[in-house]
Structure formats: C-alpha cells, structure tokens
C-alpha cells in the first residue's frame with residue numbers, strides 16, 4: 001500500500017481470521033455479528049469517511065477490530081471503540097498495545113445507545129455549526145436493527161445539537177442493509193422513499209457510497225450491505241422540534257399507497273378531521289392528492305409548519321394520538 005493510503009504502519013499482528021480462531025470468537029446470532037476480514041473493504045469504508053488524520057474517531061461495534069485497524073492506519077489522534085460484547089476485549093487490547101506509541105485507543109465496553117458522547121469527547125474544541133465539520137468521525141459496521149434505530153436517535157441529537165453534535169456537524173459513516181441505504185437516500189418519486197428518507201434528508205446530506213456483497217462477511221448475511229455517509233446540513237430543511245416532525249412524517253407515510261391526506265388527517269381527532277384535514281393542506285399549499293412518496297422535503301416541511309400552526313391555535317391537538325387505546329375504542333364505537 002502506498003504511504004498516501006496508509007499513514008501509520010502497525011507492527012506485525014496476527015490476521016483477524018487467526019484471532020477469531022485463536023480466541024474462539026464464534027459470531028453470535030443474537031448480536032447479529034458478521035465480520036469483515038478483507039482489508040481492502042475495511043480500508044474502503046474508512047476512506048468513505050474522508051480524511052481522519054488527527055481526528056478523534058468513534059467506532060461503534062469494532063468486534064475483533066478489522067475496521068479499527070484501517071482507522072488506525074489513517075493516523076487519527078484518538079480512537080474510541082464502543083463494543084457490547086466483552087469477548088472482543090483481548091483482540092482490542094492487542095491493538096491498543098500495538099498503536100500506543102502513536103495514538104490513544106480507548107476501549108469502552110457497553111451499548112452504544114448508552115454511550116455519553118459529551119463526556120467521551122470532552123476536551124475537543126467545539127466548532128461553530130456553520131463552520132467546517134469538527135475533527136470527529138463516527139464510523140460503524142453495526143447490526144442492521146441497531147444501525148436503523150441508532151440513526152433515528154442520532155438524527156434527533158443532530159436536530160438538538162447535543163451529544164456528538166454538541167461539537168458541531170460531526171459526520172457519520174455507517175453500514176445498513178442495502179435496501180435501507182437506498183431508502184435513506186431515496187429522492188422524490190422513488191419507490192423506496194419513506195419516513196427514513198424524509199427524516200434523514202431534513203437534517204443531513206446522505207450519500208450511499210458503495211455496496212458490500214454479503215459474501216464479504218463471515219458468516220454471510222442474507223443481504224448485501226450499503227455504506228452510507230451522513231453529514232449534518234449547515235441549514236437543516238426544517239426548524240421544528242424533532243418530535244413534531246417525526247409525528248407528522250410518520251402519519252403521512254402510514255398509508256403510503258393512498259393520497260397523502262389520508263394518513264395526515266389521522267393527526268386530528270375523528271370529529272375534527274373533515275375541517276382540519278383540508279385546512280392543513282390549504283395552509284401548507286400542498287396538493288393533498290399526491291402519494292406520500294411523491295412529496296418533496298420542502299412540501300413535508302410546509303405540512304409540518306402548518307400542523308405546528310394548528311397546534312398553536314388548539315394546543316390539545318399536540319397530544320392527540322389516534323393509536324392510543326382510548327381513541328381506538330372511541331373509533332370502534334363510532
């Protein structure tokens with residue numbers, strides 16, 4: 001490999017395959033563990049994050065450490081790895097020793113969903129939101145169920161500029177099931193466009209960088225994997241609380257094959273739907289006969305602002321949830 005590709009040379013280490021065998025690290029189904037053994041692929045994932053030299057990189061779910069090795073070779077100033085499965089401690093400690101002359105590798109055993117970024121990244125100067133991204137990167141090849149759940153939590157933090165985003169527009173490089181990666185970036189009119197597309201695109205520039213075939217993993221998952229970068233937007237396409245936006249987008253997509261007013265009217269109590277449903281679309285200046293996947297983020301934003309204005313007029317609307325047991329019973333009785 002050229003010096004430009006790898007900036008830091010690690011001392012000779014056993015291969016990841018040997019370590020897996022040596023420590024009997026059988027992949028656990030309940031943690032959806034699938035390991036990457038090919039250095040060219042792990043290097044490519046790290047390259048997708050852009051330059052990380054002298055950055056602090058937080059890797060989620062390092063497992064035996066194949067992506068971690070690729071990260072270290074790119075000479076960041078610090079790497080924090082957050083791993084739930086303690087069986088990987090010896091292999092990560094081996095890496096910690098191997099790179100200690102060059103950088104700090106901090107091993108955090110635990111669930112990424114409980115990790116306190118503001119504490120873990122403390123000491124790093126905060127960047128202005130409108131400035132360049134801060135020298136921090138989040139990188140991870142996580143189980144699909146965790147990465148989808150995590151991205152929603154992280155988008156909320158991006159919108160509130162807390163957690164890893166208290167430091168500025170921290171970029172993310174994450175893997176998803178290929179279909180989920182396609183949903184994240186799906187533009188208006190695309191058959192994959194869904195709640196996740198609209199939510200991601202409100203707050204981030206999302207890019208599906210490349211696809212890793214399932215056969216590259218051990219054990220092989222049933223699906224291919226998409227590597228996605230998400231860079232928080234300087235100017236988000238919406239400036240309303242995450243909870244409000246999530247509620248509106250979720251309702252509109254609830255009936256994705258129907259006209260968008262059908263899902264949206266469920267935002268209101270049954271007795272007000274005939275009045276407030278049309279009013280919502282009139283205020284938003286959006287064609288109520290479009291299917292949800294035909295709506296642009298700008299149109300979704302106008303629907304969210306219109307809903308917010310209606311809630312300001314009638315604050316009890318905010319708490320209305322057609323799925324709450326009380327309302328389901330009322331609807332059945334009507």
Ligand code: SAM
Nearest residue numbers: 033034035036061062063083084085111112141
């Ligand atoms: N990064 C390694 C690779 O690419 O070969 C391992 C990837 S494997 C798909 C996912 C890793 O995430 C496993 O090591 C698993 O134990 C870990 N993991 C699963 N859920 C996690 C969670 N909630 N928090 C932190 N790590 C988690």
